[in-house]
Structures are given as structure tokens and as C-alpha cells.
Amino acid sequence: MTRKLLVLAAAILVAATAFAADKPQTMCPIRNKPIDKTKYVDYQGQRVYFCSGSCAAKFKADPEPVFAKFAKEGIVPENVQKTDPVCGMKVNDKSVKADWKGRRLLFCSDNCKDTFLKDPSKHVKALDEKPATKS
Ligand SMILES: [Zn+2]
Numbered sequence: 578m579t580r581k582l583l584v585l586a587a588a589i590l591v592a593a594t595a596f597a598a599d600k601p602q603t604m605c606p607i608r609n610k611p612i613d614k615t616k617y618v619d620y621q622g623q624r625v626y627f628c629s630g631s632c633a634a635k636f637k638a639d640p641e642p643v644f645a646k647f648a649k650e651g652i653v654p655e656n657v658q659k660t661d662p663v664c665g666m667k668v669n670d671k672s673v674k675a676d677w678k679g680r681r682l683l684f685c686s687d688n689c690k691d692t693f694l695k696d697p698s699k700h701v702k703a704l705d706e707k708p709a710t711k712s
């Protein structure tokens with residue numbers, strides 16, 4: 578009887594944990610105020626929202642603490658990624674994904690995902706804003 582209850586409790590806990598994952602961002606990660614949807618920064622394929630321009634500037638100067646906070650709290654930033662960081666192809670299908678240090682990244686195939694996970698910090702740089710092409 579007790580054992581059955583324990584198993585049940587464990588099952589509920591697992592379900593709750595799964596449910597707690599994938600929270601969309603609602604609060605500014607710098608000052609913990611509600612986000613203003615017009616204040617955001619796109620960085621490495623992630624759209625991160627803020628309550629003000631000064632918070633956005635803080636993020637630009639030092640993005641990692643914000644991503645660390647997302648990872649810790651299970652917040653998944655909005656993905657605005659256009660290309661696969663490994664092969665540079667367009668990502669249309671959102672099924673091949675990996676979470677890395679507070680970012681959610683999309684790939685064209687499991688192959689590219691595996692390549693990415695072998696050296697994420699190297700490949701993620703491909704998603705940094707590319708210098709604007711001058712015409
Ligand atoms: Zn803020």
C-alpha cells in the first residue's frame with residue numbers, strides 16, 4: 578500500500594517536472610518586471626525580451642547570466658533562428674532541437690544536432706549576428 582502510494586507520488590512528480598519545462602518568457606530577466614514586447618534583443622537565434630531599453634543594453638553587454646537564469650528556471654526563449662548553426666541551411670522543421678545553456682536551438686537533421694553537441698560553443702557562434710552586407 579505505502580509502496581503503491583510512493584510510486585504514484587513519484588509518477589506525479591515526474592509529470593509535474595515535465596510540465597514545468599518549456600516556460601515562455603514573461604518577465605524581464607534583469608529586473609524581474611513584466612516584459613515589453615517591443616524591447617528585445619535577437620542573439621544566437623534567441624529573442625530575449627526586456628522591460629526597458631537599459632535592461633536590453635545590459636543583456637547585450639553580458640548575455641550569459643541571463644541564459645543561465647533561463648536554464649535554471651526552465652524558461653525557453655522565443656526562437657527566431659533562420660539557419661542551422663552547423664550547416665547553414667534553412668531550418669523549416671522545428672522537430673530537431675537541442676537545449677544548450679538556456680538557448681533552444683534548431684537543426685535540419687539529427688546529424689547536425691550531434692555535430693553541434695560535440696562542440697556547442699564553437700558552432701553557436703555561427704548564429705551571432707552576421708555583419709550587415711553593404712550594397
Ligand atoms: Zn528589465
Ligand SMILES: [Zn+2]
Nearest residue numbers: 661664685689
Ligand atoms: Zn544542418
